Amino acid sequence: MINVLMFGPPGSGKGTQSVTLAEKYNLLHLSTGDMLRAELAAGTELGKKMEAIMASGELVPDDVVIDMIAHKIDATTGKAGFVFDGFPRTVEQAEALQKMLEEREMKIDLMLVLEVNDTELMERMKKRALVSGRADDADEAVINNRIAVYSAKTEPVIDYGRKAGVSRSVDGVGSIDEIFDRLCRHIETVI
Ligand code: ADP
Numbered sequence: 001m002i003n004v005l006m007f008g009p010p011g012s013g014k015g016t017q018s019v020t021l022a023e024k025y026n027l028l029h030l031s032t033g034d035m036l037r038a039e040l041a042a043g044t045e046l047g048k049k050m051e052a053i054m055a056s057g058e059l060v061p062d063d064v065v066i067d068m069i070a071h072k073i074d075a076t077t078g079k080a081g082f083v084f085d086g087f088p089r090t091v092e093q094a095e096a097l098q099k100m101l102e103e104r105e106m107k108i109d110l111m112l113v114l115e116v117n118d119t120e121l122m123e124r125m126k127k128r129a130l131v132s133g134r135a136d137d138a139d140e141a142v143i144n145n146r147i148a149v150y151s152a153k154t155e156p157v158i159d160y161g162r163k164a165g166v167s168r169s170v171d172g173v174g175s176i177d178e179i180f181d182r183l184c185r186h187i188e189t190v191i
Pocket of ligand 1: 036
């Protein structure tokens with residue numbers, strides 16, 4: 001089993017790349033953002049509780065996403081591993097994931113960090129706002145807050161990965177295919 005963590009600020013392309021990487025290597029794509037938006041769309045109690053937090057660009061509580069991920073891992077069969085997209089986003093989530101994987105005789109094999117400069121990020125987010133229909137994409141203040149939350153809470157997870165020797169920095173500017181090839185080259189070193 002291989003477990004790949006996709007990292008990068010909002011708009012860095014981790015969602016797009018995660019989908020194709022998961023297909024190519026027979027991995028399950030686990031996006032906590034998608035899972036939370038599915039709860040919202042289905043109008044569940046959990047979705048209703050999380051809606052305001054997500055609309056402001058803040059993070060939902062760690063235990064909410066940790067439970068979601070654990071359930072998905074345990075319900076999965078027939079896959080060669082997982083691509084985690086948007087999780088872990090805090091050091092506490094990273095520690096919980098590591099423990100969860102160890103208990104299931106797996107580990108974090110690779111953390112791919114997409115590097116994209118802020119100017120390019122803002123341009124991409126503005127374009128995405130026109131098509132995504134996401135409340136948190138529509139407002140520039142919310143986008144700025146998401147980038148600030150990424151720096152404060154998620155960047156420390158990259159240090160966590162660096163210390164564990166699994167983090168790899170990847171240039172996230174270029175065509176989707178070029179970036180995909182760069183990511184694949186790193187994955188090939190762990191399979
Ligand atoms: P993006 O990376 O474009 O900001 P996501 O779809 O990954 O978007 O996340 C959207 C929102 O969902 C986040 O701003 C946050 O409110 C919530 N969320 C997603 N994943 C997590 C997580 N691992 N921990 C806490 N909140 C999360």
